[in-house]
Amino acid sequence: MNFDELFGHLGQHTVDGLAKGSIYALVALGYTLVYGVLKLINFAHSEVFMVGTFAVLGTWTVMGATNNPGIGMMLVFLAAGLVAGAVASGATAVAVERIAYKRLRTMNAPPLAFLITAIGLSLVLSEAFGVWQGRLVKGMPTIVPQEVVFQIGNTAITNTQLITVVAAILMMIGLDVFINRTRYGRGVRAVAQNPDTAALMGVNKDRVIMLIFLLGGLLAGAAALLYSVRYGNTRFNVGFILGLKAFTAAVLGGIGNLRGALVGGLVLGVIEVYAATLTSSNWEDVAAFVVLVVVLLFRPTGLLGESLGRARA
Amino acid sequence: MSDLTRTVLLDVDHVTLKFGGVVALNDVSFNIYRGEILGLIGPNGAGKTTCFNVMTGVYKPTSGKVTFDGDKITGRRPHEINHMGVARTFQNIRLFPEMTALENVMVGTDSRHKTSVVGALFRLYRVRVKPEELPAVDSDNGFIRFTQQVRRWGAKTFGLSRHTLEERAGERKSLDLLRFVGIEHRANEEARNLPYGDQRRLEIARALATEPKLLCLDEPAAGFNPAEKEDLLQLIRRIRDLGYTVLLIEHDMRLVMGVTDRIVVLEFGKKIAEGSPAEVRDNPKVIAAYLGETADAS
Numbered sequence: 309m310n311f312d313e314l315f316g317h318l319g320q321h322t323v324d325g326l327a328k329g330s331i332y333a334l335v336a337l338g339y340t341l342v343y344g345v346l347k348l349i350n351f352a353h354s355e356v357f358m359v360g361t362f363a364v365l366g367t368w369t370v371m372g373a374t375n376n377p378g379i380g381m382m383l384v385f386l387a388a389g390l391v392a393g394a395v396a397s398g399a400t401a402v403a404v405e406r407i408a409y410k411r412l413r414t415m416n417a418p419p420l421a422f423l424i425t426a427i428g429l430s431l432v433l434s435e436a437f438g439v440w441q442g443r444l445v446k447g448m449p450t451i452v453p454q455e456v457v458f459q460i461g462n463t464a465i466t467n468t469q470l471i472t473v474v475a476a477i478l479m480m481i482g483l484d485v486f487i488n489r490t491r492y493g494r495g496v497r498a499v500a501q502n503p504d505t506a507a508l509m510g511v512n513k514d515r516v517i518m519l520i521f522l523l524g525g526l527l528a529g530a531a532a533l534l535y536s537v538r539y540g541n542t543r544f545n546v547g548f549i550l551g552l553k554a555f556t557a558a559v560l561g562g563i564g565n566l567r568g569a570l571v572g573g574l575v576l577g578v579i580e581v582y583a584a585t586l587t588s589s590n591w592e593d594v595a596a597f598v599v600l601v602v603v604l605l606f607r608p609t610g611l612l613g614e615s616l617g618r619a620r621a
Numbered sequence: 622m623s624d625l626t627r628t629v630l631l632d633v634d635h636v637t638l639k640f641g642g643v644v645a646l647n648d649v650s651f652n653i654y655r656g657e658i659l660g661l662i663g664p665n666g667a668g669k670t671t672c673f674n675v676m677t678g679v680y681k682p683t684s685g686k687v688t689f690d691g692d693k694i695t696g697r698r699p700h701e702i703n704h705m706g707v708a709r710t711f712q713n714i715r716l717f718p719e720m721t722a723l724e725n726v727m728v729g730t731d732s733r734h735k736t737s738v739v740g741a742l743f744r745l746y747r748v749r750v751k752p753e754e755l756p757a758v759d760s761d762n763g764f765i766r767f768t769q770q771v772r773r774w775g776a777k778t779f780g781l782s783r784h785t786l787e788e789r790a791g792e793r794k795s796l797d798l799l800r801f802v803g804i805e806h807r808a809n810e811e812a813r814n815l816p817y818g819d820q821r822r823l824e825i826a827r828a829l830a831t832e833p834k835l836l837c838l839d840e841p842a843a844g845f846n847p848a849e850k851e852d853l854l855q856l857i858r859r860i861r862d863l864g865y866t867v868l869l870i871e872h873d874m875r876l877v878m879g880v881t882d883r884i885v886v887l888e889f890g891k892k893i894a895e896g897s898p899a900e901v902r903d904n905p906k907v908i909a910a911y912l913g914e915t916a917d918a919s
Contacts, residue, residue, distance in 0.1 A: 482742075490741040490784060491731040491791070494720075498728045501717040508677060510703035510732025510831050519738060 314585045319463030321581050327469040327538070329577020330476035334531035335554035336561070336569040337483065338401070338524030344564035344614075345500045345520050348409070348419070351426035354551020355433035356401045356525050360532025361542035362437060363396030364389040365448050368536075375450045385451045389536065394529035401525025402518055404429060410514070430547075438544035445543045452537050472534045479530060480570045483523065487566060496520060500564075553596070560600050562610030571611055575599075627654040630835055630866050631707075636675055636685035638890075645671045646682070647890045653835065658857065658867040660881035660898075662874070664910055668890040669870045670712060673839055676868075677709050678702040690834060703732060706834035710824040710841060712870075718813035722804065722823050725812050726795035729830025734791065736784040744782030754781075754789075798826040802856060818849055825856070829865075836860065837868040842876050854880050874911070878902065886910065 314321060335357050342350045373385050408425050452471070456464045487493035498506035499516045507513045535550070536542065553576065561572025576596055583595030603611065631653040638646040646668050653659045663669050674680045676687055678699045687694040689705055697705075708729075717725050740746055755776050758769040799805045802822040807815055812823060821841055828836055838857070842850045850873065857880050861867055871877045877884060877898070884901040886894040888910045894901050901907055 486742060489788075491727075491734055491736060491788065492738055492741050494724060494728055494731060497720060497724075498717050501719055502715055504679075504699070505711070505715040505717070506728065507699035508679075508703060508709060509729050509827060510700050511728065512700045 309586050311586065314582060317462060319461060321585050322578055323463055323465055323469060325578030325581035326574055327472045327577070328581060329557070329574040330472045331531050331535055331538070331550070331573075332554045332557040332576055333570045333573025334476050334479065334527045334534070335550060336558040336573045337480070337527050337566060339555050339558040340561075340563050340566060340569040341520045341524045343558070344566075345496060345503075345517065346409075346413075348422050349426065349555070350404070350409075350521075350524075351423075351551070352404045352408070352429040352433060353401070353524060353528065354547030354554070355430050355437075356397045356404065356547075357528040357532055357535075357550060357554075358434060358437065358542070358544070358547035359400045360393040360397035360529040361536055361546055362441065363392040363529070364533050364536045365446060365542055367392035368449060368451070373449045373451060376453050377451065382451055386533070386537070389451075389533045390530060392529075393532040393536075394526045397529030397532060398522050398525035400433075401521040401528070405518060405521040410517075413517075430551075434545050434547060441544060443544055445541050448536055448540045448542065450540055468538050472538060475530065475534060476570075476573075479527060480566070483527070484566060486523075492516075492519060556596065556600055560603055560610055562612040562614050564614040565610070565612045568610055568612035568614075575611070627657075629653070630655045630690060631676065631868075632688040633672075633676065634686050634688065636672075636682045636687065638671060638675060638680060639683045645890050646675065648685070649887070649890070649892050650685075651885045651892060651895060653866060653868055655834075655866055656861070656864065657882040658861050658869060658880055660877040660884040661868060661870045661887065662872070662877055662884060662901075663887035665872070666889075667887040667910075669887055670839060671890075672887065673709070673837060673868075673870055677707055677837065700732070703831055703833075706832070707837065708828035708831045708833035708835070709837040710821070710828050710839055712839040712843060714817075714820045714824060716812040716820060716823060716827070718811070720812060721809050722799060722812055722815060722819075723792070723795055723808040725823055726798055726827050726830045727791050729827045730791035730794050732831045734787045736782075736787055740782070741784045744784055746783050747780035748783055748786055749780045750776060750786070754786075795826075795830060798829055799823075801829075801859075802826045803852075817844060821845075821853075822856070825860075829860070833865065835866045835868060837870070839870045840872060841869070842871060842873055850876055 335353070338353045338356065339350065342348055342353070367388050368385060371385065371388060377385060408429050409422065412421055412425060452468050455467050457467050457470055458465055487496060495506070495511045495516050496519065498509070498511050499513055503513055554573070557572035557576045558569050559572070560576055561568030561570065579599050580592040580596050584592040629652045633649060633651050636646055636649045637644070649672060661669050661672065671680065675682050676694065678694060678697055682695060689707060692705060694702055694705070694707070717728065720728070756769060756772045758766060758773055760766045760769055796805060796808060799808055802825050804815070804819045804822050804826070807819055812820065815823060825838070825841065842853050845853060854876060857867060857869065869877065869881060881898060883896065884898055885892060886901060886904075886907050893906045893910060894904045896904070
């Protein structure tokens, strides 16, 4: 156990963990939004993220992106990547809802039918990309070269970490305002709390459901861009582990609770980095899930509790 | 009201509804006229709530049709029927438990608002506002006062988004409705924490917020004591005086007799009588149907 390293550079490891956790948090929001309204775990959400990373890669390839572009081109590539990722992931998420779940909902299918459909879709999407794009890791150009932006004591904060954390927090605030302070957010909460009554009070249930899939997809697309910037590669099954971690983050924070997804994601990222520092990176997944189990033992509904309706609390 | 000036608002035309082999509604026909309070009564299990559910689009009739204000209701989706102008309350209260009373009503007002998703997200469409509509600067706390001044300046210079204006209008209207039903002081409490009677009133306010042409009340007095029932009676009359048409499903005969203009009586899914309260009260079929239920109906 390398406690000297962990506590000697605690700030550094915390920052690394927060940056890692921010991406989990953005993907976790997609799980939590859908669960909050439909009580459905959308396992295909990990593939929504995967499609986003390929869209970013494709866009950069088409635009002829190379390593270390100047600051001007860097911003252009980031903007193009964000649009491409968000559009591709958003469209995938809505398509998944329309093609797979909507029919099941109108037929009043049992929850297990949704679950197996979600798992099946996830496999179909990732294997389809495996066939189409090959099964090897695909590298991406380094659009944002790592640079230390500022240093506090022995904690160095890099530009990609800063972008990742700030972007995640801004999107989280935006989503929170949207859900709590707009008429559409009120519609989402109404459907989450009592779908049939909401419909009778004039809320278009199908539109609300499409909206939450779209929002989840857009956030996953943004996460795909941040992931591409930070790790510089993707693969047909990139969504599997990341999706699992994001789902864990959502449960850890309290699934259905938006702020819980953020907290869960950040906590999970930090725990993983701490664990990897103490032992080796082989143990980070073990530590993450041990913490999940322990937290759920004491707080079965997660750190902040479930319920999209009580996002205010 | 003479027959000549009456216009039909809702037309239930030979509606039959079967669940498997069970006939829940059997060839039921009646009209609701604009501006009246119609009572729909019958013993337990007579099909009152089922009838209601057909009229509000929850169930699709096996045969027959329901026409509202000239348009066919049958086969439409629940939120579309709400937009046509039918709103309802529920026999077993169905609020949004974890929203405040005010928000519950605002879900109703939202159904009449027009901001798009993009409009709500980015608020680029700005509207000039009159001076009296600008955000108030009223706090004594220096910091809050400063932020209020910034917001006021922003609204003055750039105008307000349509979303903001609609939110404000919705909030004002919702507060008015809460005052109208008498629970304004509960506006910021979560619906699930409200006393039972206030929850029933909140349901009525929420239904009114959707600006219905027809307000359907499903046993609004269930669980009320006589004093509360009297208050409710007053409230229903005031609602009618505002020009709403009201359909009242009620088990309590005295309440129905006291407030309705006309009554339709169902028994075993069939209409057995229709007429003024006095006519219905003296109808032998109705007396037979309610016989043995006097204790319940008092």
